[in-house]
Amino acid sequence: MSLPITVIVERLGGTLVGSSELSINAIAPLETAGPNEISFLSNPLYVDQLDKTRAGCVILSSNHIKQGSASRGGTFIVVDNPYLYFAQLTQLWRTLHPLHDSSEPLVHPSAVIHPNAHVHPSARIGPHCVVGSGAVIGERTVLTSSVNVAHSCKIGADCIIHPGVVIGADGFGFAQNQGKWVKIEQLGSVLIGNQVEIGANTCIDRGALGDTVIEDGVKLDNLIQIAHNVRIGAHTAIAAFVGVSGSTKIGAHCTVAGGAGFVGHIEIADHVNIGAKAVITRSIAEKGNYGGYYPFDSDSVWRKNAAILRKLSSLRDKVKSLMLGGSK
Amino acid sequence: MSLPITVIVERLGGTLVGSSELSINAIAPLETAGPNEISFLSNPLYVDQLDKTRAGCVILSSNHIKQGSASRGGTFIVVDNPYLYFAQLTQLWRTLHPLHDSSEPLVHPSAVIHPNAHVHPSARIGPHCVVGSGAVIGERTVLTSSVNVAHSCKIGADCIIHPGVVIGADGFGFAQNQGKWVKIEQLGSVLIGNQVEIGANTCIDRGALGDTVIEDGVKLDNLIQIAHNVRIGAHTAIAAFVGVSGSTKIGAHCTVAGGAGFVGHIEIADHVNIGAKAVITRSIAEKGNYGGYYPFDSDSVWRKNAAILRKLSSLRDKVKSLMLGGSK
């Protein structure tokens, strides 16, 4: 399907420079885009690619235009925020190339929806989903396929839940009794706000007493573990393999990189950015960037350094004794 | 549903101090509990909350009573182990508020159970579960929903298997042949004992030749990987994102915190506790606490330290030369 460049500008704004005759067949990266494809330049590091690209049209900012790139000719859409414009263009593209035939039923016949569940008539429930008793699925929310939403869990409007997600399994709670574990029944639930997206095979456990809460606009990647009674603040984005232990609260507008972990019962302020694989062991009260992982190296260098690291306190003691004037 | 406090004490024991007229509507944390709710005090750090709570009744130990908390009036259940009592209370609560209508069939019609599988008539098999040929599911064991149990795998009695769990997928075994991987068919199986709980999307691979074994009373959190021929000892509890590599044996009564990993072919003694994100690279013969992760910090501090860490051996050499009396 072909989309006139004029329609794009009409729908999404921006200033068209160059040919208004162009018709777009696809969105593509600068490196590979061809004459009937549209691309974008967002990262100034890639400004050189403008000279080489064969893209029929490039979305860019007026700064890039000033750098003389447009002088080579070609067609541009000049906007304030090219990356945001690109995102909006992908959405326009999706609207024009919908994933589902309007003749398909919104609820797939293989989905198992408990008679006491409340699924909004505009929600889409894909193949092999399971929605438990008392669960609520909001307006226009999509459970793609093989999604499990356990009893009493509530999902707001305009959410996208990817395959294999498990919402509302029991939190991991046990008391010790003479060397055996006694189950603490998980009597709380999960509350998910609006415009939340949850990646494939991510797990969000139900609360032990109160609820586990995911606020509006949160974006969770694949294979994330959210333990019982956690709260994730609005518009926070979390990458794959992040684990958040029980009762921890993460603020709003945070970002958490892949593989980071949070111990339980701590609190993270708003606007905190956590680096990859960091182990967050105490509350963070100040916004800012935090992180820490072991730097990788060639195997031989790492092994040597790690061996010294294991005896770091002895190295420190030697330095101390030297500072006091001692030597061997 | 309302539960007279006297019934709780009758069923679970403990000494009731205060009003025997009280009727309980919910179990709640100390901070949020209201006058018709019951709470518990287990961690002595929170003893101050006793003065502020609005809970109708608090489960606590005689120590806490002695600290004068009861003097403010109110209703208490005095027990030896408040946390264990709380666990038992949640179980009583669940019994009185069952998740499933007794009219529901134990095996959901959407479950796919191989005709050669052996499912005990008291087991519950939820929606979209798959039970393979020759698999055995024991008495009262629950496969919640979307659980996969592959051919020949055996699960004991009174287990709870949460959604998305995969039991008995092939272990990861290949031989090299001129740069290509040749599959080693995984001819073993998985044996799971009694009273085992397995969290959502956890994977337990079948053995290559012998079996992968999970002993009685083991508790596994979500998103855990148990490789082929691993053995997990009785009453060991493992948190999310833990990976146990092939043929490793973990003892009984161990705990493993989130994100820890074990290399293959090692042996961990009983009563070992492993800290978060630790990489366990050799056998542990002595019970005790082990761990290690890179401490997080503000991004700038961490980057500085990590850069030095990468040259730790050069720092060590400088100290050595200083110890020998040398300086630049």
Added chain:
Amino acid sequence: MSLPITVIVERLGGTLVGSSELSINAIAPLETAGPNEISFLSNPLYVDQLDKTRAGCVILSSNHIKQGSASRGGTFIVVDNPYLYFAQLTQLWRTLHPLHDSSEPLVHPSAVIHPNAHVHPSARIGPHCVVGSGAVIGERTVLTSSVNVAHSCKIGADCIIHPGVVIGADGFGFAQNQGKWVKIEQLGSVLIGNQVEIGANTCIDRGALGDTVIEDGVKLDNLIQIAHNVRIGAHTAIAAFVGVSGSTKIGAHCTVAGGAGFVGHIEIADHVNIGAKAVITRSIAEKGNYGGYYPFDSDSVWRKNAAILRKLSSLRDKVKSLMLGGSK
């Protein structure tokens, strides 16, 4: 079922030393194998076990024979590469003990296959699988059970996809707009080559614009995350809990140990081996072994060392001042 030793040698080659009358009931490890079982010796560290094993037959190399092990009598198959021979034997075993009755249909009736999907008539699609519109499943490829293959994703021939795998969920892509995340529709797809094996609950996201590519012969363990627009080179093997961030390219014939992570937009050469839990933060141009994780220790030793590590730059500064002749 019993398999004459002569049939094994006839099918797989090797030199039979000893009794040609032997009939094999099972393949077993050296430690546990009995008189009607066959075992193998691959790792020279275990050569001592040859004297103790009760195995009816042992697969070994001529080196081991020379070490005199065969002098005790017994039956051996002498081959160049015992581990490879063992792998081939497991395959022979599987062929003779097939998992599926030939009367079972190749496509399970509970699978949901979109009418526009292209499933080769020789492919096996197990219970509760979902195959989206335009998806392609190649010859003899097996989707075991509960596998999700989203619209337009293509899987080659002779692949094995284990339960819970999600292929083609949306990549994690968003633009910021005044503190909120704007979804970038993921318009690319996933291309998977031939003879690829993918472990349980692993996720491979679809590309944002181009495709995510898994080349021929790649072996992925359980619970792996492959982000959008990643490319994994042919015959690379990756262990559990590895995360590969967006647009990163990993070469051919690499191995990646469990829990390692790759940041986005980097490139790893062919024949690179990455150690467990390593965080790979920049491109690697040279083949070789790379790694790095925090060494575990007893909890008390680790805590002491970690505290010093957090102040490593101050320790370095002290050494610098000592080198310059300063002391306190």
